Amino acid sequence: xxxxxxxxxxxxxxxxxxxxxxxxxxxxxxxxxxxxxxxxxxxxxxxxxxxxxxxxxxxxxxxxxxxxxxxxxxxxxxxxxxxxxxxxxxxxxxxxxxxxxxxxxxxxxxxxxxxxxxxxxxxxxxxxxxxxxxxxxxxxxxxxxxxxxxxxxxxxxxxxxxxxxxxxxxxxxxxxxxxxxxxxxxxxxxxxxxxxxxxxxxxxxxxxxxxxxxxxxxxxxxxxxxxxxxxxxxxxxxxxxxxxxxxxxxxxxxxxxxxxxxxxxxxxxxxxxxxxxxxxxxxxxxxxxxxxxxxxxxxxxxxxxxxxxxxxxxxxxxxxxxxxxxxxxxx
Numbered sequence: 001x002x003x004x005x006x007x008x009x010x011x012x013x014x015x016x017x018x019x020x021x022x023x024x025x026x027x028x029x030x031x032x033x034x035x036x037x038x039x040x041x042x043x044x045x046x047x048x049x050x051x052x053x054x055x056x057x058x059x060x061x062x063x064x065x066x067x068x069x070x071x072x073x074x075x076x077x078x079x080x081x082x083x084x085x086x087x088x089x090x091x092x093x094x095x096x097x098x099x100x101x102x103x104x105x106x107x108x109x110x111x112x113x114x115x116x117x118x119x120x121x122x123x124x125x126x127x128x129x130x131x132x133x134x135x136x137x138x139x140x141x142x143x144x145x146x147x148x149x150x151x152x153x154x155x156x157x158x159x160x161x162x163x164x165x166x167x168x169x170x171x172x173x174x175x176x177x178x179x180x181x182x183x184x185x186x187x188x189x190x191x192x193x194x195x196x197x198x199x200x201x202x203x204x205x206x207x208x209x210x211x212x213x214x215x216x217x218x219x220x221x222x223x224x225x226x227x228x229x230x231x232x233x234x235x236x237x238x239x240x241x242x243x244x245x246x247x248x249x250x251x252x253x254x255x256x257x258x259x260x261x262x263x264x265x266x267x268x269x270x271x272x273x274x275x276x277x278x279x280x281x282x283x284x285x286x287x288x289x290x291x292x293x294x295x296x297x298x299x300x301x302x303x304x305x306x307x308x309x310x311x312x313x314x315x316x317x318x319x320x321x322x323x324x325x326x327x328x329x330x331x
Contacts, residue, residue, distance in 0.1 A: 001026055002092050006058055006074050009039065012091060013084040015060065015076040019069020023057040027092050028085060031056060039088065042067070043081040060084050097140065104141070116153070134171060146182075152210065164222065170210035170232070178217045182206045185221040185228075185244025185262060200224065202244055209233070215240060215256070224262075231268070243280070255292065267302065276311075291317075 003024040010017045023037055031040040031047065034056035041060040042048055051059055051067050061067055063077040078084040104123040109115070113131040121127065122141035131145050134153035139145070144162045152171030157163070161175050164182030175181070187200030204223025209232035214220070220228055220242040228244055233251040236242070241259035248260075249268035258272045261280035266272075270284050273292030278284060285302035295309040307317035 003037075004091060006076075009058070009088060009091070010076050013060065013076065013078055013087050015078040015084065016063070017074060017076055019074040021057045021072050021074045023072065025058060028088050029056070031059070041081045041085040041088075043085075060088070107139075110147075122159070128165070158216075166205040167207070167222070168205065169208045170212060172211045173208060174213045176214060176216040176218075176238070179214050180219045181208070181214075182222045183219060185224055187224060187244065187262075204228065204245070206230070209250070212236075218242075221262075237274070249286070258290075289314075 003026045006017065006021050006025065009025060025039050026037045029038040029040055031042065031050045031054045034040040034054055036055050036057055038056055039058040039060065040054060040056040042051065042065060043062055045065055048065050048067060057072065058074040058076065059067065060076045060078060060081050062081050063079055067075050069075050099120045099122065103121045106123045107121045107125040109127040110129045110131065112129050113127045115133050116135040116137060118136040119133050121139045124142040125139045126144045128145060128147040130148045132150040134151060136154045137151050138156045140157065140159045142159045143157050146163065146165040148166045149163050151169045154171055155169055155173040157175045158177040160178035162180050163169065167182040182205060185202045187202060188197040189200060191198045202222050202224045204226045206220050206222050207227045208230045211233045212230055213235045215236050215238035217238055218236050218240040220230065221244040222228060223245045225245070228242060229247045231248050231250040231252065234248050235253050237254060237256040239257045240254050243260050243262040243264065245262055246260045246264040248266045249270065251268060252266050252270040254272040255274035257274055258276045260278050263281045264278050265283040267284060267286035267288065269287045272290045273294065275293040276290045278296040282296055282299055284296065284300045285304065287303045288300050289305040290296055290311065291307035291314065294307050294311040296306060296311045300306055305314040306312060307314045
């Protein structure tokens with residue numbers, strides 16, 4: 001089990017140590033559940049009162065929060081407790097799954113595949129014709145990479161993921177278990193005889209930038225004509241749906257169970273809350289925040305925050321909700 005002194009942790013996060021603890025700190029934990037051998041963090045003043053009853057031997061806090069150390073319990077002040085705690089979590093990161101064979105004997109690799117230096121391929125993986133795997137790519141067991149896919153350096157792909165033909169994945173990406181990249185888009189039209197549906201062929205692909213993280217069971221559909229694009233630095237939670245021909249700018253965030261319909265355009269730095277949906281052919285500007293469970297059906301200008309179904313300016317949505325509550329109470 002890893003353990004660190006309070007000085008080692010303080011030096012790592014470049015904080016200001018107030019008080020002291022001699023305890024060997026065995027890990028970080030949420031403040032309500034921390035033991036006397038663990039460190040915790042507080043990033044908001046509303047949680048400061050929990051320090052008095054917590055068993056944690058140390059706490060990392062924003063520098064605008066006034067907390068006092070107690071006997072053998074220390075406080076570390078930093079500019080941003082969330083970022084500092086991320087650095088602490090890195091210190092305690094467990095060893096990842098071990099590859100006893102760099103390329104497992106049960107992996108099926110087409111002879112035309114180009115396998116870069118330092119690539120690791122787990123049991124039961126399939127790597128198709130003309131696939132290119134950059135340096136230090138890791139495929140955990142049972143990953144499927146179909147023909148003509150290109151994957152950049154230092155990308156990690158977890159078990160159960162399927163990347164279909166001709167898709168492109170950048171460098172330093174993380175794709176979590178059971179994600180699907182490049183499935184057909186959801187395109188159907190009524191048949192001319194009125195007796196069924198005609199499937200619309202999708203001949204495009206998916207292009208994923210650098211430093212992208214894609215959550216478990218997330219689906220990114222291939223473009224109908226060209227590419228569905230995910231910009232550099234985007235982070236997609238679990239169970240996110242990206243429709244065909246959608247385009248995401250840089251550093252967008254989409255929380256769990258949110259989705260984009262077909263041909264949606266997101267600017268840079270867009271934040272989409274959990275369960276929110278954006279209708280087809282809608283453009284969402286740079287820096288927009290979409291509240292959880294909202295439904296966006298029209299274009300949104302840069303920097304706006306929208307809520308509700310249909311989504312409107314957040315301030316207007318809150319006023320509407322207050323008015324509805326008053327009306328309900330009066331009836």
